Amino acid sequence: MFKNMKLSTKIGIGFGVVIVIAGVLGFTGWQGMTNIRDQMDVYTQWGDIDMVMNEGVSQKILRLDNAFGNYRHTPDETSLADLQNAIADAQEGIHEWSSLVSEYSDLAAVAAEVDQHIEMYSEVISQYQESLNIQNQIQEQWDTIVADCLALLLTTMENVIDPAKEQAEQAQDIARMVQWGAIDMIMNEAVIANVLKLQTMAHDYAAAGSEDAWQSFLGSHQSAIEGLSEWQELLSGQSQLEASAQQIATYLTEYHRLGGNFHDQINTVGGLESQVYESAQGLFVKLDEAMETVIDPAKEEAVNQANSTQARSALLTSVLAIGGVVLGIVLAFFITSSIVKPVKRIIDNLTEGADQVSSASNQVSVASQSLAEGSTEQAAGLEETSSSLEEMSSMTKQNADNAQQANSLAGDAKVAAERGNESMARMTEAISQIQNSAGETAKIIKVIDEIAFQTNLLALNAAVEAARAGEAGKGFAVVAEEVRNLAMRSAEAAKNTAALIEDSVKNSQNGVDITSEVAKMLEEIVTSVGKTTELVGEIAAASQEQAQGIDQVNTAMAQMDKVTQQNAANAEESASAAEELNAQAKQMNNIVGELAAMVGGTISRQTGSKVNNHPSPYSRDLSGGDHVYHHIAGGKGSVQRKTPSPHPVTPSRRTAESSLPLDSDDFDEFSG
DSSP states (O other): OOTTSOHHHHHHHHHHHHHHHHHHHHHHHHHHHHHHHHHHHHHHHHHHHHHHIIIIIIHHHHHHHHHHHHHHHSOSHHHHHHHHHHHHHHHHHHHHHHHHSTTOHHHHHHHHHHHHHHHHHHHHHHHHHHHHHHHHHHHHHHHHHHHHHHHHHHHHIIIIIHHHHHHHHHHTOHHHHHHHHHHHHHIIIIIIHHHHHHHHHHHHHHHHOOHHHHHHHHHHHHHHHHHHHHHHTTOTTOHHHHHHHHHHHHHHHHHHHHHHHHHHHHHHHHHHHHHHHHHHHHHHHHHHHHIIIIIHHHHHHHHHHHHHHHHHHHHHHHHHHHHHHHHHHHHHHHHHHTTHHHHHHHHHHHHHHHHHHHHHHHHHHHHHHHHHHHHHHHHHHHHHHHHHHHHHHHHHHHHHHHHHHHHHHHHHHHHHHHHHHHHHHHHHHHHHHHHHHHHHHHHHHHHHHHHHHHHHHHHHHHHHHHHHHGGGGHHHHHHHHHHHHHHHHHHHHHHHHHHHHHHHHHHHHHHHHHHHHHHHHHHHHHHHHHHHHHHHHHHHHHHHHHHHHHHHHHHHHHHHHHHHHHHHHHHHHHHHHHHHHHHHHHHHHHHHHHHHHHHOHHHHHHHHHHHHTSOOTTOOOOOOHHHHHHHHHHTOOOOOOOOOOSSOOOOOOOOHHHHSOOOHHHHHHHHO
């Protein structure tokens, strides 16, 4: 009957049995875990009780006792605040613990006693503060009594003893001097000294509070009484001194009474402390008993029950698991035996096709990869060439701009040279005019020289004629002499002026010659600048044409680079597609290997050897075989894989029929 069932029915029965077994195992495990969780909740509850008792009760009571001890040794505001905070924390901790143990009568009774112990601290603190206030008042009264006693003794000494001693000295009464000297000495040594010692012992007893200090206080008081009695024996007949001694005795009696009160307060405080510490010790004993008799046994019982539940669950689960394994092995044997034969034939066909596809895809992948690498290198070379051309274009444009600027500057230089040539021509003409004016001036000087020469001749003739005239011509001779002197001076001045004008004419001639030379040089400069301007203009035009040509070449290289980049991208996409094809072939080989693994070890090894004959550098390990079988058997489409290509490639899709080419006859073999 099992052989005649369909494949889906066989698999359904197998999975149904597995699901039932899994459900039973799951229910058993869930029930066991629930019981264990309940027991662990109980254990956790007792653990919380234990933890809160230790941290919230025991430790806080210890802190409270320590705070009380600190306050007892140093009763100030800080220690009191710490003590009050410790009381508040302890109350909070015991309230928390009381809420956890309210269901357990034994622990609730212990919690109530702890609460009473903590409340007792408030009363003890009140009594302790009252006792401290009484002690402080007693100390103040002690100091007041000592001060009054010393003041009385000082007054007695100043008003009675010192005047009496002075009178005895004035009267030279030896007996009275000895009497009053003894009274003064005994008062200082037996009264004042003992009173001061009593005050010291009182302060020591107030600080220590011990029994030894109390006995020392009593001894000092007795010494003060005896000293006062010794002093009183010397005061017979001295009414003022006897009254002072009586008053001092009253002071000492009051001092002793206050000391007794102080002693009673110290004993009261000690009793309170003993009560607190004894209560604390009793609480710790009860807490330890609660831990040993209630909490620890409850925790241990919860752990034991959890272990027992776990053991029962483990035993039941093991029995069910073993039965499920045996039943699964039987079902697997029958189902596998009905599937192996048809699957073997499918594996052979798939193996042959996968090997062929893998070999072809490997060749295509290698060729595409080589093409992609070559295209990438070519694109890189074109990119470098394009970059170099861009740099050359930039430099050529810069040279063209510089040449254009140089042409403009050369034109400006030519215009400036032409203007300089024109200015030099005007300067040459002006110098020629100056030379002509100097020549005319020289002619005028010659005329003046000739006039002076003729005047000199006339003066000589007049002098000759005056000499001939004798006495009558003396005055005329003097005039003739003066005219002759004037003519000579005129001739001398004309001579000097002629020399200067001659030098000026020579300098003007030199200036004309130099100006002519400069004019010729300026004409040559103008000619050279013109030629330079023409050459620079030609260079600028050539640079502009060169820049335009390089721009065109750069544009062409950019287009070539774009085309090469596109070719490289296409080659990479082709290589990626080849890799995808190779990966799909590898996937098919893996599917075949997994199918072979389903059938038997021998076919698996054979298939694996065939697949390894064509290793691909881009192959990947594909997992999830059950998912692949589900898609193929259900006809739900292909299994998509991603390749490591830098460009997205649309994965190919395969149908169930193309992956496993089974016909209706092949499926009939599965149905038996």
